[in-house]
Amino acid sequence: MKRSVSFLVVFILVFLFVTAGSAQTYKPEYKMSIVVGPAGPWGEGAARFAEAVRKYTDGRINIKPYYSGQLFAGKQTNEFLLMKQGVIDFALGSTINWSTTVKELNLFSMPFFFPDYKALDAVENGEVGKRLFKIIEEKGVVGLGWAENGYRELTNSKKAVKRPGDLDGLKVRVVGSPIFIDTFKAMGANPVSMNWGEALSAFQQGTVDGQENPVVSVIIPNKLWQVHKYATIWHYAIDPLILGVSKDVWDGFSAQDKEAIKKAADETVAWQKKGAREGLEGSMETLNALKKNGMDVTVLTPQQVKAFKDKTRPVYDKWAKEIGTDLVAMAEKEIQKAVKGAAKPAPKPKAPKK
Numbered sequence: 001m002k003r004s005v006s007f008l009v010v011f012i013l014v015f016l017f018v019t020a021g022s023a024q025t026y027k028p029e030y031k032m033s034i035v036v037g038p039a040g041p042w043g044e045g046a047a048r049f050a051e052a053v054r055k056y057t058d059g060r061i062n063i064k065p066y067y068s069g070q071l072f073a074g075k076q077t078n079e080f081l082l083m084k085q086g087v088i089d090f091a092l093g094s095t096i097n098w099s100t101t102v103k104e105l106n107l108f109s110m111p112f113f114f115p116d117y118k119a120l121d122a123v124e125n126g127e128v129g130k131r132l133f134k135i136i137e138e139k140g141v142v143g144l145g146w147a148e149n150g151y152r153e154l155t156n157s158k159k160a161v162k163r164p165g166d167l168d169g170l171k172v173r174v175v176g177s178p179i180f181i182d183t184f185k186a187m188g189a190n191p192v193s194m195n196w197g198e199a200l201s202a203f204q205q206g207t208v209d210g211q212e213n214p215v216v217s218v219i220i221p222n223k224l225w226q227v228h229k230y231a232t233i234w235h236y237a238i239d240p241l242i243l244g245v246s247k248d249v250w251d252g253f254s255a256q257d258k259e260a261i262k263k264a265a266d267e268t269v270a271w272q273k274k275g276a277r278e279g280l281e282g283s284m285e286t287l288n289a290l291k292k293n294g295m296d297v298t299v300l301t302p303q304q305v306k307a308f309k310d311k312t313r314p315v316y317d318k319w320a321k322e323i324g325t326d327l328v329a330m331a332e333k334e335i336q337k338a339v340k341g342a343a344k345p346a347p348k349p350k351a352p353k354k
């Protein structure tokens, strides 16, 4: 009798040990942070990701997107820290907002640094992108993919901005990341840092004159033509998004669920990037949408861009040191390669064999 009792106890203990090792204790809801609202490719990308994860994990992982910065109580530059601390589980987050914690991410905010999307993709998908994901992982966030807010363009309520002198005294709202203050000061403007959550009412009240954000992801969904008549298309900085998950949360998922999440992430970022670039890779359709809504749109010529770029040279010098000159040099090499590759004439077709 005694023997069978102890046998039973051992059996129960072994059973508990084995099941504790394999059973995943998942949260009923994983919180996902998004700075902007649900409209546009940024917000829609988050919803699609949550949906795809639910589908591919057969409902085991339930992600809820929290829009308009609800999870960080206004201060968008806190997003990364809150992920690290486990307050936020997932985010489709801007590299700008994370750059106050991860200084290397300022690479993307370097003024007039990325000439086109090909160059950006080459950097994200190459050694630099891998290094950046390694850095963020060491700081507590696993990167699942590169998505995009887009090239940041200027809008304002006062005048058409075509040359550096046009920015003199213009009050421009920027994100609370110091490189933006440096860049706009260098170009002669009067930058004011402000969270996105307060920016829309500041535009309405006219407490600032302008702002800078991408056309498809922010200017159109927020109908900024209602507050700003002038737009300057100058591609002065790019804003990649990272689809990320808190490392502690990630480590708690089973191998099978990690695969499912990766699949959902790959699909989401491909769709999202395409959406953020819609109409901006050569066609004027998207800019016409701004004009139709009454905006005065100036697309700067390469010479006009150069005048602004020259002004920001000291910003480049200062921030290359902050980011790490080796990382900046690596990115520059990849950019040059991408630009040259694109300029190369297509190889001649081989003569058919006789």
Ligand code: X2X
Residues within 6 Å of the ligand: 035, 036, 076, 094, 096, 097, 149, 175, 195, 196, 212, 213, 218, 239
């Ligand atoms: O605050 C902004 O300008 C925004 C929405 O683009 C970012 O989150 C970086």
